[in-house]
Amino acid sequence: VSVTTVNTLYPRLPTISDVARVAGVSTMTVSRTLNNHPSVRAQTRDDVMRAVDILGYRRNENARSLRPGHQTGLIGVGITNIANPYYAEFVLGVEDIASQHGRRVILATTAGDLGREEQVVSDFLGRQVEGLILVPSGDTASHVRPGRLRGVPLVFASRTVDGVATDSVVVDDEGGAYSGARHLLEAGHTAIGYLGAPDTSFTGARRLRGFLRALSDVGIVPESHLIRRGLRTVEEAKTATLDLLSTSRPTALFCSNNRNVVGALKALTARSRTGGYDDSALEIVSFDDFELSDLIPYRATIINHEARRLGQASAQMLFQRILSPDSGQPARTVSMPTWLEPRGTSLGVAP
Amino acid sequence: VSVTTVNTLYPRLPTISDVARVAGVSTMTVSRTLNNHPSVRAQTRDDVMRAVDILGYRRNENARSLRPGHQTGLIGVGITNIANPYYAEFVLGVEDIASQHGRRVILATTAGDLGREEQVVSDFLGRQVEGLILVPSGDTASHVRPGRLRGVPLVFASRTVDGVATDSVVVDDEGGAYSGARHLLEAGHTAIGYLGAPDTSFTGARRLRGFLRALSDVGIVPESHLIRRGLRTVEEAKTATLDLLSTSRPTALFCSNNRNVVGALKALTARSRTGGYDDSALEIVSFDDFELSDLIPYRATIINHEARRLGQASAQMLFQRILSPDSGQPARTVSMPTWLEPRGTSLGVAP
DNA sequence: CTGTTAGCGCGTTCAG
DNA sequence: CTGAACGCGCTAACAG
Numbered sequence: 001v002s003v004t005t006v007n008t009l010y011p012r013l014p015t016i017s018d019v020a021r022v023a024g025v026s027t028m029t030v031s032r033t034l035n036n037h038p039s040v041r042a043q044t045r046d047d048v049m050r051a052v053d054i055l056g057y058r059r060n061e062n063a064r065s066l067r068p069g070h071q072t073g074l075i076g077v078g079i080t081n082i083a084n085p086y087y088a089e090f091v092l093g094v095e096d097i098a099s100q101h102g103r104r105v106i107l108a109t110t111a112g113d114l115g116r117e118e119q120v121v122s123d124f125l126g127r128q129v130e131g132l133i134l135v136p137s138g139d140t141a142s143h144v145r146p147g148r149l150r151g152v153p154l155v156f157a158s159r160t161v162d163g164v165a166t167d168s169v170v171v172d173d174e175g176g177a178y179s180g181a182r183h184l185l186e187a188g189h190t191a192i193g194y195l196g197a198p199d200t201s202f203t204g205a206r207r208l209r210g211f212l213r214a215l216s217d218v219g220i221v222p223e224s225h226l227i228r229r230g231l232r233t234v235e236e237a238k239t240a241t242l243d244l245l246s247t248s249r250p251t252a253l254f255c256s257n258n259r260n261v262v263g264a265l266k267a268l269t270a271r272s273r274t275g276g277y278d279d280s281a282l283e284i285v286s287f288d289d290f291e292l293s294d295l296i297p298y299r300a301t302i303i304n305h306e307a308r309r310l311g312q313a314s315a316q317m318l319f320q321r322i323l324s325p326d327s328g329q330p331a332r333t334v335s336m337p338t339w340l341e342p343r344g345t346s347l348g349v350a351p
Numbered sequence: 352v353s354v355t356t357v358n359t360l361y362p363r364l365p366t367i368s369d370v371a372r373v374a375g376v377s378t379m380t381v382s383r384t385l386n387n388h389p390s391v392r393a394q395t396r397d398d399v400m401r402a403v404d405i406l407g408y409r410r411n412e413n414a415r416s417l418r419p420g421h422q423t424g425l426i427g428v429g430i431t432n433i434a435n436p437y438y439a440e441f442v443l444g445v446e447d448i449a450s451q452h453g454r455r456v457i458l459a460t461t462a463g464d465l466g467r468e469e470q471v472v473s474d475f476l477g478r479q480v481e482g483l484i485l486v487p488s489g490d491t492a493s494h495v496r497p498g499r500l501r502g503v504p505l506v507f508a509s510r511t512v513d514g515v516a517t518d519s520v521v522v523d524d525e526g527g528a529y530s531g532a533r534h535l536l537e538a539g540h541t542a543i544g545y546l547g548a549p550d551t552s553f554t555g556a557r558r559l560r561g562f563l564r565a566l567s568d569v570g571i572v573p574e575s576h577l578i579r580r581g582l583r584t585v586e587e588a589k590t591a592t593l594d595l596l597s598t599s600r601p602t603a604l605f606c607s608n609n610r611n612v613v614g615a616l617k618a619l620t621a622r623s624r625t626g627g628y629d630d631s632a633l634e635i636v637s638f639d640d641f642e643l644s645d646l647i648p649y650r651a652t653i654i655n656h657e658a659r660r661l662g663q664a665s666a667q668m669l670f671q672r673i674l675s676p677d678s679g680q681p682a683r684t685v686s687m688p689t690w691l692e693p694r695g696t697s698l699g700v701a702p
Numbered sequence: 703c704t705g706t707t708a709g710c711g712c713g714t715t716c717a718g
Numbered sequence: 719c720t721g722a723a724c725g726c727g728c729t730a731a732c733a734g
Contacts, residue, residue, distance in 0.1 A: 013501050015711055026721045039719055056501055061477040062413040063711035066726045088439035107458040126412040150364050150407055269645055292643050294620055366727055377705050382729055390703055414727035417710045
């Protein structure tokens with residue numbers, strides 16, 4: 001009785017020796033068959049495969065990876081928030097390359113919290129991942145110092161961390177923001193509202209720097225009430241935009257990311273519904289593309305870059321380390337280019 | 352020399368016995384310390400923890416889960432496409448519940464391909480996942496018959512599969528589509544274009560059924576050229592919409608999902624740019640919400656439901672099975688409710 | 703309070 | 719061509 005009960009509670013999966021027993025051979029013969037070892041008689045092989053089929057046997061990858069030299073085939077990916085379509089695309093890029101190398105992605109979200117990130121890294125290492133790709137949460141990261149990782153390669157994506165010398169793939173934030181701002185200036189705008197992420201955010205700081213440099217290059221000192229930073233969510237961006245428009249009359253808006261432009265557009269929509277505000281001349285520049293950016297009802301330009309490519313590039317850097325761990329190359333930082341794309345009504349009438 | 356070289360190539364992680372040696376105790380003492388066993392002297396505990404710190408030791412979870420009774424703490428999640436924000440949100444919902452139960456999500460995409468799904472399931476089982484959540488690719492799924500899973504609980508999300516009796520969480524597709532179509536009919540529309548997924552898609556078939564039932568209830572037989580099915584991507588939906596509008600003059604469009612409505616909107620934008628088509632009276636109903644649906648420049652209504660809740664509900668069902676595997680309850684199917692939400696210019700002017 | 707023994711599932715090494 | 723023994727890292731059970 002007790003055996004049956006235990007089996008129901010913990011349904012023990014069939015092991016290699018169960019297969020061996022059913023097939024009437026030794027475990028080694030099963031192992032060789034499963035690994036396509038040439039020296040197995042065809043008849044024996046058939047017996048084994050039949051037993052495998054009967055039992056529904058599957059090799060235990062965890063036990064397998066316990067053996068020296070064997071790897072787990074796992075790549076740990078830690079992102080801040082999968083609900084942001086940008087990181088969803090990013091993960092897809094990583095998965096793309098990982099599956100090409102026969103690896104599986106294990107995913108965790110850190111919610112931008114340093115403590116959770118530390119747990120996640122620790123968990124990943126405990127699961128013997130072959131490599132880590134991380135969108136770091138903050139600019140301190142002692143848990144991720146190369147020494148603590150014991151040789152497991154790490155790639156930072158989207159941001160880097162001061163004092164941690166490791167491979168990273170980032171977007172050309174400053175250059176992109178510079179050219180986006182430049183675009184507005186050349187169109188004659190001088191009163192440009194800025195909606196930005198917190199300065200503590202790596203990309204936020206870099207994009208702001210590019211924006212300000214473009215203004216300073218043409219001798220414009222931005223008025224402080226036009227510069228809104230510290231915006232983390234769509235909702236915050238919406239509120240900030242409403243507040244900005246209630247006190248100022250910018251002729252253009254520069255949105256430092258995906259979330260901010262969505263919030264800004266929601267604010268503009270809400271505001272135009274209340275009437276009394278003619279924003280038809282407003283022009284928008286935004287970092288990051290998003291779905292339906294075609295439909296922006298303003299002159300608009302996107303500073304575009306592809307999350308999926310960022311993911312692919314990160315994974316490719318990681319696999320360079322994984323596949324030749326002895327190369328001893330110094331840490332590299334790759335900057336992914338951006339480009340401007342007209343959107344919204346700035347497209348004008350197509351032919 | 353050779354030892355050093357080998358260590359560089361295969362950086363062997365410190366094991367429990369390395370820690371034991373450095374701390375001058377046995378491996379059991381280390382193990383007990385790490386598991387907060389009460390019967391370890393404070394002094395010994397400190398010695399162990401110091402050794403752990405020096406070596407940067409982390410417990411090997413794979414070796415640990417090898418022991419009988421121990422679990423891997425892994426939940427396998429297989430979705431068709433993470434680039435669809437809907438499934439990204441879905442995964443977040445699963446991860447939310449999973450992390451509450453101290454489990455980690457291992458992710459794979461099947462791209463809607465049955466062969467890949469089979470590999471994914473096999474891989475997950477080989478990694479000893481404690482449970483599986485799958486957005487199934489097709490309506491055949493022999494690889495996923497309960498017998499093949501050897502007692503590992505499985506939950507289907509978003510769709511079910513004929514002939515596989517397992518827990519599932521689906522959206523009330525037919526009821527939602529019915530009420531959405533009803534909404535259009537009550538507004539006086541009779542020529543309604545339908546943009547739908549392939550009939551082989553579970554949700555596609557159900558939504559079409561609800562739509563057609565609403566029409567038939569008021570005695571309308573839809574003209575066949577108004578019904579477009581088999582649309583898998585935004586691009587296909589866009590093309591189909593352009594084709595539809597070039598031959599017909601529907602007063603309303605019913606989009607059966609997220610991808611289709613985006614495609615339809617892109618088509619309408621492109622078409623209005625070419626001029627000569629007044630669609631200002633057009634009304635849209637769409638299944639699935641999407642970002643910036645606020646900005647739809649038409650009267651619009653969303654048949655809404657929350658992907659994150661779907662993910663949470665799926666994970667909750669899964670954990671019921673994981674936590675009491677002996678319950679022997681029959682498979683249940685939970686239907687998540689939908690609701691109508693006005694969007695776009697149908698909002699009118701806010702107070 | 704601490705150490706020894708044994709075994710989880712698998713595959714390499716060495717004998718048949 | 720096939721099998722027996724051993725060890726990967728960890729911990730329950732049983733000494734001491």
